Each structure stands twice: as structure tokens, then as C-alpha cells.
Amino acid sequence: TGTDTEREHQHLRYNPLRDTWVLVSAHRMKRPWSGQVEKEEEDQVPQHDPNNPLCPGNTRANGEVNPDYNNTFVFENDFPALQPNAPDPGYNQHPLFQSKAARGVCKVMCFHPWSDVTLPLMTLPDIIKVIDKWAELMVDLGSTYPWVQIFENKGAMMGCSNPHPHCQVWASNFLPNEATLSDRCQREYLKTHGEPLLLQYAKMEAERRERVVVQNADWLAVVPYWATWPFQTLLLPRRHVQRLTNLTAQEREGLASIMKRLLTKYDNLFQISFPYSMGWHGAPTGPYLKEDQFHWQLHAHYYPPLLRSAGVRKFMVGYEMLAQEQRDLTPEQVIHLGNSITATYAIYKHR
Amino acid sequence: TGTDTEREHQHLRYNPLRDTWVLVSAHRMKRPWSGQVEKEEEDQVPQHDPNNPLCPGNTRANGEVNPDYNNTFVFENDFPALQPNAPDPGYNQHPLFQSKAARGVCKVMCFHPWSDVTLPLMTLPDIIKVIDKWAELMVDLGSTYPWVQIFENKGAMMGCSNPHPHCQVWASNFLPNEATLSDRCQREYLKTHGEPLLLQYAKMEAERRERVVVQNADWLAVVPYWATWPFQTLLLPRRHVQRLTNLTAQEREGLASIMKRLLTKYDNLFQISFPYSMGWHGAPTGPYLKEDQFHWQLHAHYYPPLLRSAGVRKFMVGYEMLAQEQRDLTPEQVIHLGNSITATYAIYKHR
Ligand SMILES: O=P(O)(O)O[C@H]1O[C@H](CO)[C@@H](O)[C@H](O)[C@H]1O
Ligand SMILES: O=P(O)(O)O[C@H]1O[C@H](CO)[C@@H](O)[C@H](O)[C@H]1O
Numbered sequence: 001t002g003t004d005t006e007r008e009h010q011h012l013r014y015n016p017l018r019d020t021w022v023l024v025s026a027h028r029m030k031r032p033w034s035g036q037v038e039k040e041e042e043d044q045v046p047q048h049d050p051n052n053p054l055c056p057g058n059t060r061a062n063g064e065v066n067p068d069y070n071n072t073f074v075f076e077n078d079f080p081a082l083q084p085n086a087p088d089p090g091y092n093q094h095p096l097f098q099s100k101a102a103r104g105v106c107k108v109m110c111f112h113p114w115s116d117v118t119l120p121l122m123t124l125p126d127i128i129k130v131i132d133k134w135a136e137l138m139v140d141l142g143s144t145y146p147w148v149q150i151f152e153n154k155g156a157m158m159g160c161s162n163p164h165p166h167c168q169v170w171a172s173n174f175l176p177n178e179a180t181l182s183d184r185c186q187r188e189y190l191k192t193h194g195e196p197l198l199l200q201y202a203k204m205e206a207e208r209r210e211r212v213v214v215q216n217a218d219w220l221a222v223v224p225y226w227a228t229w230p231f232q233t234l235l236l237p238r239r240h241v242q243r244l245t246n247l248t249a250q251e252r253e254g255l256a257s258i259m260k261r262l263l264t265k266y267d268n269l270f271q272i273s274f275p276y277s278m279g280w281h282g283a284p285t286g287p288y289l290k291e292d293q294f295h296w297q298l299h300a301h302y303y304p305p306l307l308r309s310a311g312v313r314k315f316m317v318g319y320e321m322l323a324q325e326q327r328d329l330t331p332e333q334v335i336h337l338g339n340s341i342t343a344t345y346a347i348y349k350h351r
Numbered sequence: 352t353g354t355d356t357e358r359e360h361q362h363l364r365y366n367p368l369r370d371t372w373v374l375v376s377a378h379r380m381k382r383p384w385s386g387q388v389e390k391e392e393e394d395q396v397p398q399h400d401p402n403n404p405l406c407p408g409n410t411r412a413n414g415e416v417n418p419d420y421n422n423t424f425v426f427e428n429d430f431p432a433l434q435p436n437a438p439d440p441g442y443n444q445h446p447l448f449q450s451k452a453a454r455g456v457c458k459v460m461c462f463h464p465w466s467d468v469t470l471p472l473m474t475l476p477d478i479i480k481v482i483d484k485w486a487e488l489m490v491d492l493g494s495t496y497p498w499v500q501i502f503e504n505k506g507a508m509m510g511c512s513n514p515h516p517h518c519q520v521w522a523s524n525f526l527p528n529e530a531t532l533s534d535r536c537q538r539e540y541l542k543t544h545g546e547p548l549l550l551q552y553a554k555m556e557a558e559r560r561e562r563v564v565v566q567n568a569d570w571l572a573v574v575p576y577w578a579t580w581p582f583q584t585l586l587l588p589r590r591h592v593q594r595l596t597n598l599t600a601q602e603r604e605g606l607a608s609i610m611k612r613l614l615t616k617y618d619n620l621f622q623i624s625f626p627y628s629m630g631w632h633g634a635p636t637g638p639y640l641k642e643d644q645f646h647w648q649l650h651a652h653y654y655p656p657l658l659r660s661a662g663v664r665k666f667m668v669g670y671e672m673l674a675q676e677q678r679d680l681t682p683e684q685v686i687h688l689g690n691s692i693t694a695t696y697a698i699y700k701h702r
Contacts, residue, residue: 009438010453014449016446016449023432061383082374083361096551100362102375151670151674158666178673178674279670303672318502318628319630322652324529
């Protein structure tokens with residue numbers, strides 16, 4: 001069958017959200033690995049560290065003192081990559097030397113007052129508070145900024161330098177590349193096929209079942225057919241929802257629950273606090289709030305760096321950077337690997 | 352002036368080779384770093400290791416014995432991501448589940464019989480032999496395959512698991528994403544502006560001088576205006592040359608010399624054997640050899656992972672993966688930093 005052929009041999013798969021292809025090799029995991037091995041564990045993380053600028057009651061770099069917060073806490077990034085008042089570098093330049101103004105804000109959002117928890121170890125009510133705060137920030141920043149990127153870098157391997165559970169929210173006066181690309185692909189798909197791309201995709205994956213990691217009444221997490229990172233997942237609502245702000249109370253509860261299950265499964269896979277970068281994509285905001293965005297479906301991408309074990313990552317290097325992304329096992333093989341991994345309780349406990 | 356504004360504040364720059372934008376922040380290098388620090392050095396590398404499958408005279412995983420080679424040596428990758436006879440997964444599938452056949456070959460090319468040298472530590476005649484072998488492989492594999500990707504992953508940080516100086520050559524029956532994108536951008540630029548994009552770009556950078564790292568009569572290496580990696584460079588011929596195979600003997604000599612200077616400068620920057628992934632892009636081959644490829648200009652991209660020091664890399668993570676690539680210093684600041692770094696002799700010697 002076509003599926004067996006795909007499982008056993010190299011082939012290309014199309015990513016309809018990015019209009020690119022990924023090279024899928026089924027058996028490259030077998031090659032011996034004598035390359036770099038990651039440091040597996042940080043030192044024991046205390047629940048409260050008086051020197052950690054993200055903990056309640058502590059003083060940050062700019063002299064501000066954090067409140068004694070009980071659930072989430074949001075503040076401005078002290079070293080922002082985007083600022084509200086950056087000057088205009090001047091338009092209408094040579095086509096090979098074009099620059100544009102970049103304005104925005106960068107916020108940091110703590111998930112919990114304790115440093116020694118992560119989302120999968122938090123209670124459902126506390127995860128719901130995170131989701132509610134995300135939606136609140138989308139309303140606030142999205143009222144003027146066209147794009148508000150919520151993202152979490154988790155783990156030292158993903159450039160995260162603070163173990164305290166947190167994410168970042170960067171709002172910009174421009175649509176970033178990935179947003180522009182995803183917008184174009186979803187728009188064209190609706191035009192050609194008459195249904196929003198990701199709404200149709202979620203339905204088909206729910207029927208086919210072979211790439212589903214976890215699901216509930218309102219949500220579905222799959223290793224997408226076109227996954228590039230070995231354990232990449234795509235988290236999708238079943239209903240047509242354009243933005244985080246449009247989620248009902250029930251959908252927020254369902255989201256908290258599926259996030260906890262997905263992330264518990266990740267932690268249990270290699271029995272570590274699983275590193276990843278994740279982020280939300282939804283219909284653009286600001287001036288786009290007044291436009292038709294029917295082609296958009298809200299979703300979150302999870303991009304974990306690991307390949308074989310807690311210590312061996314997938315290097316997206318030479319061929320991937322210069323030519324095309326390449327993966328060493330099929331998405332269906334990931335599901336097979338993960339089937340025995342529980343999603344209901346944490347085997348791995350964060351220290 | 353516009354340039355000062357750019358140097359001091361966030362702005363976006365356009366990458367005309369990829370039709371994307373990069374977010375440039377001038378002062379993010381200042382933020383304190385308490386995140387992951389890379390292991391700085393591997394163990395001492397012996398000139399000849401009887402267990403290294405890349406050394407002359409040794410036996411590889413498949414039982415083959417390497418010849419007693421004196422300069423370059425090419426063999427088939429024992430764990431290839433591409434194979435010549437992979438079956439067809441079947442076309443005309445659902446638009447959300449599209450796959451295609453991927454066929455090709457993966458070769459490994461050793462640069463030198465010794466494990467304890469790198470390109471910048473090799474003699475010019477030996478580097479010319481590498482260039483000649485690259486051109487030879489382009490002729491052989493390019494006679495049938497539309498794309499032949501020559502790339503080098505250097506250093507453990509770039510997923511390289513063998514210290515012996517080598518690169519890889521992956522030929523495919525398809526144009527990879529990056530090739531397709533670059534082809535489209537160069538084609539459209541020629542159509543709109545009447546001159547090949549990179550030919551015009553090299554001329555303008557040679558005049559402006561503010562982003563030139565090293566140059567000679569036939570070649571120019573710049574930190575491109577749109578660089579995403581902190582120390583990214585673009586190596587360009589001055590003449591209009593579409594493929595490696597079209598380089599004259601003099602241009603090959605000039606290339607050997609400029610590569611040695613560029614890579615010596617890299618090594619001297621942080622006084623380590625500088626890690627990077629690099630690769631060549633030229634006009635497509637195989638069936639494209641018969642078509643007009645005037646829009647193409649041969650070039651090499653160098654993508655080094657480091658940011659602040661030998662131990663601190665740039666993490667292209669959350670915002671970069673989900674939204675847009677972001678850099679923490681301007682390309683002009685890189686030149687400023689690098690001005691005092693010599694390109695003529697190695698301060699850093701590989702152990
Ligand atoms: O082929 P190698 O050197 O074993 O592997 C390295 O380069 C490949 C091509 O860029 C990547 O796919 C691998 O992740 C990387 O570890
Ligand atoms: O903002 P942080 O956590 O200091 O920095 C981290 O995330 C940023 C956004 O993805 C990246 O640009 C940095 O390279 C990374 O280290």
C-alpha cells in the first residue's frame with residue numbers, strides 16, 4: 001500500500017500551511033550517533049529563588065519589584081527586541097537595501113508563582129488562568145497591533161535561560177513572515193476548496209486516527225502529516241475558531257486538559273521535562289479585526305528539538321538550512337513510539 | 352542619517368533572495384546571559400585515528416576499506432537520506448495529504464587525509480583540490496539530477512559527529528524548497544530590474560564597503576544586508592558565473608584564497624575552530640542545463656551559530672520559529688567587531 005511505501009522509504013510530504021515540502025526518511029534513526037550529547041538536567045530548581053527576577057516579591061533588572069502574585073504575572077521585557085517608538089529607517093530605498101520600521105512591545109508572562117512547576121504539573125484551574133490571561137493579552141495588544149505572538153521557549157536547549165515557568169508575548173506593527181505565509185496558504189485553500197484548511201484537516205485526522213496524539217470533545221493534537229521536527233505537534237480546536245479570544249469557557253477547560261495531557265506525554269517520552277518552543281497562530285488583529293478572516297483557524301505549534309533520547313537532538317543544519325528540511329522517522333512512526341506513553345499522569349516529575 | 356537610525360534601533364530588513372524580512376535589533380547583545388553555554392572543545396584530535404571511518408586505510412561501517420588517499424576522497428553515505436531507487440508513494444492525493452517520490456544520492460567528501468586540519472589550515476593547492484572535486488561532482492551528479500547540494504556541517508554544535516575535515520553532497524530528483532525560492536527571487540529580480548540580483552548586489556557592496564569582510568580580484572565575502580545569523584556571510588564571484596563548474600582556473604585559485612582568509616577570520620574571532628554550516632547555491636542542473644539560467648549567480652552561504660563568544664550561541668527559537676527571524680546586532684556592527692581580526696594568518700591553531 002501507499003502507506004507502507006511511505007513508512008519504509010524516502011519521500012516528500014507537502015506542508016499546506018507553509019507551501020513547502022519536507023524530506024521524510026523512515027530509517028535514519030538507525031544510524032549510529034557519536035555527535036554532541038546535551039547536558040540532561042539543570043540543577044535542582046527551588047520553588048522560590050530570591051535571585052530569580054521572575055519570582056514573586058523579587059526585584060528585576062530595572063529596579064521594579066514583582067508583586068506577590070498568585071497565578072499569572074505579566075511585565076515588560078527588560079531587553080525588548082521591539083519597542084513602541086522605534087524611528088522609521090526611511091522607505092523607498094534600493095530594492096536590494098530595503099528596510100522598514102519595526103514597532104511593538106515584548107512582554108513576559110509568568111505562569112505560576114513557583115519556579116519548580118511546568119504547565120503539565122500545574123492544576124487544571126491554574127492552566128485555565130494562563131489561557132484566560134493569553135486571551136486578555138490578545139484583546140489588549142490586539143486592539144492596535146496586527147500580530148501578537150504568544151510563544152514559550154521551554155528548556156535550556158531552546159535558549160530559555162530561566163527555569164521559572166513563563167512565556168513571552170511579542171506584539172508588532174507588521175505581520176511577521178510566518179504569519180504572512182500561513183495567512184496566504186489558508187486564504188488560498190479556502191478559495192480553492194471552499195472550507196478552511198485546518199478545519200478540514202482536523203476532521204480528516206480525527207477520522208484517520210493514525211497521527212492523533214491526544215483528543216477530547218473540543219480539541220485534537222496530531223503529529224501533522226508534514227511535521228518537520230521529530231516530535232512536532234499541532235493543536236487544533238474542532239470548532240471553527242479564529243482567535244484565542246473566541247474560545248468559550250468550555251473550550252478553555254478542554255484546552256487546559258488537552259495541554260496537560262499532551263505535555264505530560266512529552267515529559268513521559270524520555271522521562272525529562274521535555275524541551276520545546278511553542279506558539280499560537282490565529283487570525284491577525286488590529287486593523288484586520290474589521291476584515292473577513294474566515295479562512296483562519298486558531299492553532300498552536302509545538303516544536304521540540306529532541307530526536308532519539310533526552311540527550312540527542314535533531315540538528316536542522318546543512319541540508320536543512322541550505323536546501324530542505326529533513327526528518328529521520330515518519331510522523332506515523334512517532335505515534336507508534338508514543339502509543340505506550342501515558343498521557344494521564346506524570347511518570348516524570350520535575351525533581 | 353538613515354544609517355545611524357538603523358544602527359541604533361529596531362527595524363526590519365528585506366532579504367531579496369528569500370522574499371522574507373528579518374527583525375534587526377541593535378542592542379540585544381547587551382542583555383545578560385545566564386542560559387546554556389556550549390562545551391568549548393572536543394578532545395585532542397589525532398592526525399590519524401584507526402577507528403575513524405573517514406581516515407585513509409580504515410574500514411567503514413559497510414566493510415569497505417578506504418584507499419590511502421592523498422587529498423580528497425569521496426564515498427557514498429552509509430546512512431543516506433536519499434536513495435536512487437526509492438519507490439513512488441503515489442501522486443494525486445488529497446491536497447492536505449500530498450506526497451511525492453524523493454530520489455537521489457548522498458555522498459561524503461573528505462577534504463584531506465589528516466583529521467587535525469580544517470580548510471583554513473590547509474594549503475592553497477590543497478584547497479584548490481577541494482574546489483576541483485566539488486566541480487567534478489557537480490558535473491557527474493548534475494548531468495542527471497536537477498539539484499546537487501554541497502554543504503559542510505562544521506563543529507559539534509552544527510550536528511557534525513566526525514572531526515575529520517569533510518563535507519556532504521546530496522543530489523536529488525527535485526528542487527528543494529530553498530532552491531525553488533532562490534530561483535524564483537533571482538528570476539523575478541532579473542525580469543524587473545534587468546540585471547542578475549547577486550551580480551548587482553556584489554557591485555553595490557563592493558562600492559559601499561561597509562559590509563565587506565574580505566575581497567580579492569575575483570571574489571567578495573560580505574555580511575549580507577539581510578543576514579539572519581549573527582556572523583552569517585555570503586561569498587560571491589565578481590564575474591557573472593552560474594555554476595561552480597564554470598569557474599576558471601584563476602577564479603578557483605582566488606576562491607581558495609578568499610575561503611582561507613574568510614575562515615581564518617572566523618577562527619580568529621573567538622579563537623576556536625569556528626562552527627558553521629555552509630553550502631553552495633548555483634543554477635539548477637540536470638534538465639535545467641538546457642534552459643536559460645541567466646538570472647542565477649553562483650554563491651555560498653555561511654551560517655555560523657555563535658553570538659557572543661565561543662560558548663554562547665544564538666538560539667533561533669520561539670519568535671524566530673513561529674513568527675520571524677530576529678538578530679541581536681546589525682550586520683554593520685559585525686564588520687566593526689571584525690575589523691581588528693586578522694584574515695592573513697591563524698592566531699588560533701587547531702590544537
Ligand atoms: O549526515 P550527518 O552528518 O550524519 O547528519 C547531520 O547533517 C544532516 C544534513 O544536514 C542532518 O539531517 C542531521 O540532522 C545532522 O546531524
Ligand atoms: O527573549 P529571551 O528568552 O532572552 O531569548 C530567547 O528567545 C528569543 C525569542 O525567540 C530569541 O531571540 C533568543 O535568541 C532566545 O535566547
